[in-house]
Amino acid sequence: VLFRSVDLISYIYIWNNYRLFELPWDSPWTWYLTLLGVDFAYYCFHRISHEVNILWAAHQVHHSSEDYNLFTALRQSVLQKYTSWMFNLPMALFIPPSVFAVHLQFNLLYQFWIHTEVITKLGPLEWILNTPSHHRVHHGRNPYCIDKNYGGTLIIWDRIFGTFEAEDAKVVYGLTHPVNSFDPIMLQLRPLAHIWNTFWATPGFCNKLSVIFKGPGWGPGKPRLGLPEEIPVITGKEVPFNPVLPAYLNCYAVVHFAVIMDLYTELLATVTTLSQGTVLLRIGFIILSLASFGLLMENKSKAGILEIIRCLFFIGVYKLGYFRSQFSFLGYAYEV
Numbered sequence: 001v002l003f004r005s006v007d008l009i010s011y012i013y014i015w016n017n018y019r020l021f022e023l024p025w026d027s028p029w030t031w032y033l034t035l036l037g038v039d040f041a042y043y044c045f046h047r048i049s050h051e052v053n054i055l056w057a058a059h060q061v062h063h064s065s066e067d068y069n070l071f072t073a074l075r076q077s078v079l080q081k082y083t084s085w086m087f088n089l090p091m092a093l094f095i096p097p098s099v100f101a102v103h104l105q106f107n108l109l110y111q112f113w114i115h116t117e118v119i120t121k122l123g124p125l126e127w128i129l130n131t132p133s134h135h136r137v138h139h140g141r142n143p144y145c146i147d148k149n150y151g152g153t154l155i156i157w158d159r160i161f162g163t164f165e166a167e168d169a170k171v172v173y174g175l176t177h178p179v180n181s182f183d184p185i186m187l188q189l190r191p192l193a194h195i196w197n198t199f200w201a202t203p204g205f206c207n208k209l210s211v212i213f214k215g216p217g218w219g220p221g222k223p224r225l226g227l228p229e230e231i232p233v234i235t236g237k238e239v240p241f242n243p244v245l246p247a248y249l250n251c252y253a254v255v256h257f258a259v260i261m262d263l264y265t266e267l268l269a270t271v272t273t274l275s276q277g278t279v280l281l282r283i284g285f286i287i288l289s290l291a292s293f294g295l296l297m298e299n300k301s302k303a304g305i306l307e308i309i310r311c312l313f314f315i316g317v318y319k320l321g322y323f324r325s326q327f328s329f330l331g332y333a334y335e336v
Contacts, residue, residue: 007085011100014092025096031103035153037091038103042152045087047163050147051225055083056216057191064187066174066240068139073115078188110153111135130155133167140171143231172234180241182294185287243299253293260289281317288313 023030049059058079065072091100111130119132126133130151138149148165151157158164179187199211207220217226267274267282274282292310295303 006081007088007104008097008101010085011088011092012097014089015097018093020093022096023094023099025099030095030099034091034095034099034103035106037095038088038100038107039151039153040157041087041091042084042107043150043157043161045084046150046152047147047161049080049083050150051215052213053195053216053218054212057195058083060175060191060216061187063139064175064179065139066178068115068117068136068171068173070112070115072139072173073112107152115139126155127159128154128156134158134164136171136173137165137167139173141174141176141232142169142172142234143228144168145171146176146228146231147225169234170236172236172238174240176232178241182297184290184294186294243297245297245299249296249299253296256289257293260286285310285314285317 023033046059049055058077061077061080062072062075065075088100088104114130114132114135116132117136121133122129122131125131130149130153134149134151134155137145139145144165148163149155149158150163155164179190181187195211199208202208202211202220204220210218210220215225217230218224219226263282264286267279267286271279288310292303292306295306
């Protein structure tokens with residue numbers, strides 16, 4: 001909400017001040033070139049996000065799900081946007097921002113539908129396009145799946161640069177060391193805390209830098225990306241983290257999540273008309289709510305206390321007018 005245009009702002013700045021020449025926006029060849037350029041930039045960013053520990057700390061949120069469906073595509077890091085924008089800047093030297101913006105969205109939208117187990121193989125398209133089968137491999141924690149299939153729309157980059165792997169054995173999804181939590185704050189920040197602790201615990205200045213800039217599997221005396229034999233073996237008996245909850249608690253979480261989605265939708269629609277304090281208050285409440293829902297879904301002993309505090313806070317700030325919404329659902333929730 002606060003910095004959602006960093007991709008375009010940085011791109012337009014380079015275009016306005018440093019472009020070398022301007023390709024015609026209405027030429028089909030400009031659009032073809034931009035399609036390839038945006039996808040190759042994504043491949044580079046995506047691969048580096050797996051091979052550089054500090055970037056993996058952001059990207060791992062997307063891989064933390066032990067399920068693989070369309071909702072997995074929406075499981076994103078709040079920090080990743082601030083590491084991906086720079087890979088697109090070379091295109092700003094000659095490709096118009098309008099063409100770039102269209103392809104940036106097309107590339108993102110394409111990647112949504114490939115997060116599914118429903119679709120198997122797509123025949124000859126498997127040679128060119130990134131497909132559900134290829135991307136299932138990318139999300140696997142099987143040893144043969146690690147650091148493979150980085151492409152966004154096209155799989156040709158992986159075939160060219162040696163990072164392609166076809167789907168073979170049944171894929172087990174998630175991180176090699178599962179998080180076992182639904183707390184979004186912990187999911188977002190735990191890897192950064194791990195890097196911080198490892199940085200100070202590792203002797204030697206060069207080794208400390210390696211903790212940040214080498215792979216997440218690196219350690220003193222190991223190759224840049226770690227040792228393949230240290231990847232945990234898949235037994236086939238892995239069970240996703242899914243605590244058993246009463247039906248009423250699941251219903252409660254769904255209803256209250258819908259209320260928060262209403263607040264978030266309202267925030268996106270009116271962010272330019274709200275004061276900075278109101279925006280920050282709403283964002284803070286949304287984060288608090290998601291954290292509370294996560295604890296409820298884990299059936300934590302203190303989840304009830306936090307949820308009571310959250311609901312009382314909601315009633316108070318709504319009464320003061322900070323959460324007034326043009327949508328009826330939020331007002332209805334307050335009245336209830």
